Amino acid sequence: MSDQEPADVPAGGLADVLAEGLSVVFIGINPAPLSVAAGHGFASPGNRFWPALHASGFTPAVLRPQQERDLLDLGLGITSIVRRPTSRADQLTPRELADGGRDLTRRLHAVSPRWAAFLGVTGYRAAFGAPQARVGAQAGTIGGTRIWILPNPSGRNAHFPPAALAAEFTRLRHATGLPDRSARSGRHQGPTGQERP
Template identity: 55%
Template sequence: MVADGLDVLFCGINPGLMTAATGHHFARPGNRFWPVLHRSGFTPRLMDPSEQRELLSYGLGITNVVARATARADELSAAEYREGGRLLAEKVTRLAPRWLAVVGVTAYRAAFDDRKATVGPQERTFGDTRVWVLPNPSGLNAHWTTETMAEEYGRLRTRAGA
C-alpha cells in the first residue's frame, strides 16, 4: 500500500498472521494502529483495516521492514531485519515520501543497526526522506497507552503537515 511522493509512509515490523490472512495491515484485534492514527489526527475518522487503501487519499501509506509473516516479531532473525532495512531503504529512496515512520524502536534499531535510537525524529535520512520512529501499537507494547501513542503520532503529523 504505497505510492510515490506520500507525506508519510508508515512502516510496520512485519505482517502478523491476521494481516497475512486478510491482506490488511495492522488487522489483529487489539492492535492500536488504526485508533491511534485517528486520535492523532492523521485520519478524520476511525478506519477499519479493510479500508487501508483510503489512506493513499490522505497522503499516507503502509509497508513493512520484513515481508515474512509471523505470530510475533521476536521470531524474526537479525539477518532478516538487516536485509529488510536494506530493502526498505531502497524502497524509500525510490518512492521518496516526505517522512518514513517506523513503527517500533526495536525494529528500527535492528534494521538499521542504530542501537541508540529512541522514539522521535532521527538524524538518518534516505535522500530527502526524513525518518521518525514511533511506538509500536501492538497490544503487547504495554509501555505506551493509546493516548500517549496518539500524542507521539500527533507530533509527527504536525511536523509533516499531514
C-alpha cells in the same frame, strides 16, 4: 488514488500501500499472520494503529483495515521492514531485519515519501544498525526521506497506553505540517485554539 489496484503481493506477505510523493509512510516491523490471512495491514485484534491514526488527526475517522488504500488519498502509506509474517517480531533473525532494511530502502527510494515513520524502535535499531535510536525524529535520512520513530502500536506494548500512543502520533503529525483531519468528526479545540486530544 484509493481505487488503484494493490502492487504485487510478495510471497507470504502483504502488498505495500505506497505511491510516489506521499507525506508519511508508516512502517511496521513485519506483518502478523492474522493480517496476512485478512489481506490487510494491522488487522490483528488489539492492534491500535488505526485508532491512533485517527486520534492523532491523520485520518478523519477510524479506518478499518479493509480501507487501507484510502490512506493514499490522504498522502499516507503503509509497509513493513520484513515481508515474512510471524506471531511476534522477536521471531525474526538479525539477518532478516538487516536484509529487510536494505529492501525497504530500495522501496522508499522508488517512491520518495517526505517522512518514514517506523512503528517500533526495536525493529528500526536492528534493521539500520542504530542501537541508540529513540522514539521521535532521527538525525539521518533514507535518501531524502526524513525518519521518525513511533512506539509499536501492538496491544502488547504496555509502555504506551492509547492516549500516550496517540500523543506520539500527534507529535509526528505536527512535525509533518499535516492538518488535523479528525476535526471533521468532532475534535475540539481549547480556548487558545490548541488541539485537545
